[in-house]
Amino acid sequence: MLEKLDEIEKKALELLAMVEDEASLEAWRIANIGRSSAVMNVFSQMGGLSKEERPLVGQKANQVKTALEKAFAERVETIKTAALAKSLANEKLDITLPGRPVRRGGLHPATIVLRRMLGILAEMGFQVYTSRDVETDEMNFQALNFPPHHPAREMQDSLYIDAGERGDNPVLLRTHTSPGQIRAMREFSAENPENPPSIRIALPGMCYRYEQITARSEVQFYQIEGLAVGENITYGDLKGTLADFARRMFGLNAKVRFRASYFPFTEPSAEMDVECFVCGGKGCPVCKNSGWLEILGSGMVHPVVLQNGGYDPRRFTGFAFGMGPQRQTMLLHRMNDIRYFWGNDVRFLNQF
């Protein structure tokens, strides 16, 4: 009987080794460890064995049964793994096929750069002050120390509004965001005329000039101005603030230089150039080989402008600066056609 069990085990294991798929496995299980398999038959035949033989055969039969069950489990695992490997191999994707598009929204590039600049200025304490597009000559020019017929007006050709006869105070589209300086100063000084609060504001907005629309000039463009007014503001502060701004905007190593210039509403006035961030100052087509990029105009607020805003120029000083966010976008992304901004072609917008 014991030999028979050995024989059963050996034969069953040989058969198991030949099983390759799940169907044959089940057949093997029924045939070799199922209820009517040879090893199970041994258990049912135990009654006919002697008292001495019974425990030995029982023990041996259990061993064989356990061994076959274990072998079966291992075989099941092997076959399943192989089957999985085979099916995985068949499920291979062409991962180079394009993904399914998700509709991606986006801000206009002019908004992106405007926000970036306002963000930097906000961290430096400049709060946003907005004002209207349609202005009076008084606010856009006269209060800013451009008297009627002043030659400096030629620097800013205006678009006028049909508003009937208004003499020397016609209505126009603001040529710069500077009328906001006057509006802000008047608003703040009205709160407390004897002791007006100091000011630190950023003025973003759309401005307009009488210019034909070409790759280099626009009839409508964004501008951001900054204005700081207080009892201790100096030209050194102007330089420090703008150099800080340039480092935040263009990189911590950005070098700046100031060139004396002229704006009627500031004195002294200066243009600020930033060392070309494309070529590092060596000269390239972006900076037209000069190594410098013209970034903004600035100056100490003219005493007449302070006075017009309700701030006593004997007590207060201030500085102001203005820049074109679109120009900075064009420099940063090496764009050479300003018409792209208001053209809103999706092939342009999608790049941001």
Place this chain on the structure above:
Amino acid sequence: MRVPVSWLQDFVDIKLPIEEMARLLTVSGLEVDEIHYVGWEMPKENKYGFKINGLSWDKEKIVVAEIREVGAHPNADRLTLCDLYDGKQQHTVLTGAPNLYPFKGQGKLAKPLKVAYAKEGSTLYDGHADGLVLATLKRTKIRGIESYSMVCSEKELGISLEHEGVIILDDDAPVGMALADYIGDVVLEINILPNNARNANILGIAREVAALTGQPLKKPVYELKESGEPIKGKVSIEIRDPQLNPRFTVGLIRDVEIKESPYWAQRRLRLAGMRPISNIVDATNYTMIEIGEPLHAFDFDILQQRAGCKPIKIITRAAGQGEKLVTLDNNERTLSPTNVLVCDEKGALSMAGVMGGLESEIHDNTKAGPESSRTQSTTNILLEGAAWNFINIRRTANSHNLHSEAAYRFSRGVHPGLTVEGIRRCLYWMQAWSGGKVAPGLVDEYPLPAIDPLVEITEQDIKRSLGINIPANEVAELLERLEFKCTVRGKTILVQTPPFRTDIGEGLVGVADIMEEVSRLYGLDRIPETRMADPLPPQSGNLSLEREERVRDILVELGLQEVITYRMSSPENESRLLPKSAPGPELDYVRLANPIAPEKRVMRRSLLASVLNVIEHNARLAETLAMFEVGPVFLPQAADLPLEPRHLAIALSGRCYGQTWDTKLTQKLDFFDLKGVIEGLMAALHLAVSYEPADHPTFHPGKCAAVVLGNKTLGYFGELHPQVQANYDFNAPVIAADFDLEIMFAGMKDAFDVKPVGEFPPVLEDIAVIVDESVPAERVEALIRQTGGKLLASVKLFDVFRSEQIGVGKKSLAYALVYQSLEGTLTDKEATQIRGRIIQRLDREIGAKLRSQA
């Protein structure tokens, strides 16, 4: 302004490289736009990145030479063979220059002609090419005669574009000298800002260079020889309005021979951008470029004729309305009282400061034809130097489109103090170039003397504004370089403005003006960078802008692209928002008086019209378009400035799902896609709006909704009316929205409360009800919500179904309901009770039947 450096050297020694000087000028407010070489050696490297161009003349190959004889070419009538000496050897040089032709066949010339001679291998501009093309001079044969060198024209040397003949140099030109050493030059193109008009002349730039480099300014030194009868008594002046004409001065020169100016002066004028005309006209232009005083020459004899036997009386006055004058360009001009005239007792002579009259102009007797009635070979000249009100000159120059160099200067302000010096200097040049005799004295009328402010500035003023300490003595020293007269009293400097500047104000303005000069000369780069010590002002933020930006962010999160369009438009463009069959009433616009183009002649009233233009532009560039803009529209107000309310416009068009390699969904965006966007926006802004069927001419009458908050309509949206759609070249139906953000923001709250999410398990249940087609879905949902009350956590419509089985004119609406209590777990019994109430209510109020019952 073009500044030939050789001319600048008349007044200041230049001891540093040209590019270094240009850099100094640029950082101190006289921006050098371009450096143009005309002969001098160009720098090897461009250290400061200036725009540098032009031509250097090889010192070995291009020299001064003399032509001793002009002979005929054996095979060509129009060519000449010149016998030329270059200081070392004789050459035979072939030329075709018409200005040498008169000398042909005269044998050996009594006075040799000095010329610019270029040898083989010289690099020059090709005289025959269009524009400036460099070429190297090569040995060649022309009509059988060998040629290896040439006599140069101005174009070939890059002095001007003149190629009619060769340059004939002045008689004293040193033969054999390198031409670059004799007349080589470099021209700085300087951008003169409006406050710098006083420097629109060589002396002004020289003063700046002197101040910036610490060199002395060498003012013109010359002696004016006077002879003959004095001018006094020959001419009198009557200024009718000193505000228009603060000063008028005249001088007289007799027996002037009108001819060409010396070559050196012609060359300078050309490099400065002026065309040489004759010695007299050139002398006025030369003096204006040199020291900045525009001058005008009258033919004295003609004025004398007009005056008869009386002395000449000059009258200056405003022109009468419609008064006429023929100007020297032979145009009859109709004048107005803005224009100022120089007249005599018979009438107008010239448009003051802008352009002379034809009759009294200097006539070139030497060039007059044989029919000329004038026989005398010399002329007598009355020379005017005056000061004019810059506003009148500006308006006159603009209205008559006469932008002369004189008008350019007068319209920016020329100091009245310059007339006497201007006339004397010009008479000097006229005498030198024409052999005339200067009459002793001037006649000078100066009823409105200029005020040259005296400004008091202290060390403390400078510290307060610039943030640095500069000792009073140093300030005085800096200012004196620009000819301010300074008196230092302790820490105070009394600064006297020199009598040629009109840009220094009085009082505090004067202090700022002087501060600017100090900062420029001290050097802006020497002022240290500091951080503001001033305390931070009160913080108030900008809530209105924050909300606007929040709207942008939400829409971007919802997958829309922001656009920014022109705020100028046209009524026609905006009328495309209405069906052609139903044009609306004519709208009042904010109109531009001087639009750049008709399609930009008004300020827009509709933001949606702008956004639809963008959709149209991109219609075939993308399969899905989902765009929005936030920006103002402009609504005119009778007397006031227009209202500029901000709007939000949205437009969707095209496919819901982008085309891909495995998707077959071709559904187009429709009303409910846009409604989803708007619901998303309103949810994010915490605005509990309702949607009401609306009638709006832009939209499809059955597919249009008003978005209502309380009793305010925030805006409209819907599918475009088919007749509006037809006004555009779109590629798919367009669904659009237009909101007034000012109304929307007015309804917004600063904060919102978070509702608890509930911790007890919800009971989920679906119900489907059948209602009449006319019952809006929103009504059904509202009834469910009201009835469910606090225990009904959410209601979601998941199916709308119509069929014959449920009946014509009926629809089935299926809702997923979530019941949930914040206090404890709901039992099925409680849920069933709520459901029962909902069904009863729906039945009672709108006749709804449960679908299972139907």
